[in-house]
Amino acid sequence: MRVAIVRNYDYAGVINRFGQPCPEQYRETEVVESVAAALQEAGHETLLCEGDKGLLTTLERFMPPDPKAGPSGIVFNLAEGIQGEYRYTHVPAMLELAGVPYTGSNPLGHGLTNDKVITKRLIRDGGLPTPNFRVMRLGTESTGDLRFPVVVKPRVEECSLGLQLVHEPAQLRQAVEAIVREYSQDALVEEYIEGREICIALLGNKEIEVLPLVEQDFGGRAMRLMTWEAKYSAAAAVPKICPAQIGSGLEMALRDISIATFRACLCRDYARVDVRIDRAGQPFVLEINPMPGLAKRSSYVQAATTAGYSFPRLVHRILNVAHKRCFGFDIP
Numbered sequence: 001m002r003v004a005i006v007r008n009y010d011y012a013g014v015i016n017r018f019g020q021p022c023p024e025q026y027r028e029t030e031v032v033e034s035v036a037a038a039l040q041e042a043g044h045e046t047l048l049c050e051g052d053k054g055l056l057t058t059l060e061r062f063m064p065p066d067p068k069a070g071p072s073g074i075v076f077n078l079a080e081g082i083q084g085e086y087r088y089t090h091v092p093a094m095l096e097l098a099g100v101p102y103t104g105s106n107p108l109g110h111g112l113t114n115d116k117v118i119t120k121r122l123i124r125d126g127g128l129p130t131p132n133f134r135v136m137r138l139g140t141e142s143t144g145d146l147r148f149p150v151v152v153k154p155r156v157e158e159c160s161l162g163l164q165l166v167h168e169p170a171q172l173r174q175a176v177e178a179i180v181r182e183y184s185q186d187a188l189v190e191e192y193i194e195g196r197e198i199c200i201a202l203l204g205n206k207e208i209e210v211l212p213l214v215e216q217d218f219g220g221r222a223m224r225l226m227t228w229e230a231k232y233s234a235a236a237a238v239p240k241i242c243p244a245q246i247g248s249g250l251e252m253a254l255r256d257i258s259i260a261t262f263r264a265c266l267c268r269d270y271a272r273v274d275v276r277i278d279r280a281g282q283p284f285v286l287e288i289n290p291m292p293g294l295a296k297r298s299s300y301v302q303a304a305t306t307a308g309y310s311f312p313r314l315v316h317r318i319l320n321v322a323h324k325r326c327f328g329f330d331i332p
Contacts (some may be wrong), residue, residue: 007078
């Protein structure tokens with residue numbers, strides 16, 4: 001079948017350069033090329049597309065509509081957006097408008113999870129554990145019953161950009177002001193949970209497969225947080241343990257919590273839930289990523305590899321999960 005892989009690499013395809021730009025660090029051509037190769041290996045006809053103002057014209061040429069058979073292809077969505085607010089929603093919204101099926105969450109799911117404050121409210125309202133938090137724009141707002149140290153991060157950003165660990169109230173105003181100045185958005189201030197960090201990779205919709213748990217192995221590091229450097233700098237990379245060495249009772253609790261988070265945030269097809277476990281063994285959901293990274297070193301791919309998926313099989317499985325959701329049957 002025809003599969004268009006939509007990404008954002010060339011940011012020139014807009015009418016105006018206006019609004020908050022997408023950080024340059026998001027570009028990972030290796031992932032896109034690996035996904036394309038995996039789909040081609042499975043026999044699909046592929047096309048790499050930019051998620052910009054010319055996307056729909058490109059898709060209409062590649063997968064022309066068939067009035068009798070419906071859509072003649074599907075999009076494998078890897079687009080993070082170019083600029084403006086809630087960038088992850090932009091390409092899915094365009095595809096919804098044009099009637100083109102695609103992998104991953106819809107605009108609502110991306111919007112809910114892209115906003116870390118909304119995510120935490122949905123988690124909390126669902127009776128799921130998440131660290132106490134406040135939303136700040138000045139840094140002088142009351143911290144209420146928040147206990148220091150606290151983690152300060154942009155309300156709507158990815159890849160741990162802007163993340164800071166603040167140990168005392170005197171530092172808080174400066175940390176919040178830095179986020180507002182650089183990212184033009186509120187700061188999420190949440191209690192830091194000292195302990196282990198576990199990633200739970202999910203795959204599916206009605207029936208969700210929970211892949212083997214991945215632990216971020218901080219070892220003896222002073223900074224026990226997944227900063228941008230810890231995620232993307234080879235020199236500062238945090239090793240991963242998969243499967244994580246966790247008792248069966250806690251593992252079952254993490255599986256249940258991650259699926260409930262997936263449902264509460266209206267995610268689809270695949271996602272990754274990040275959880276901290278405190279010294280007493282209590283889990284706390286940090287966030288959910290509805291389009292987790294598919295780099296070979298990523299937690300999601302490592303979990304899948306441990307479960308027995310080759311990279312091509314994982315990519316095709318994600319595509320098939322989306323195809324079955326859209327059309328009601330597996331890819332022929």
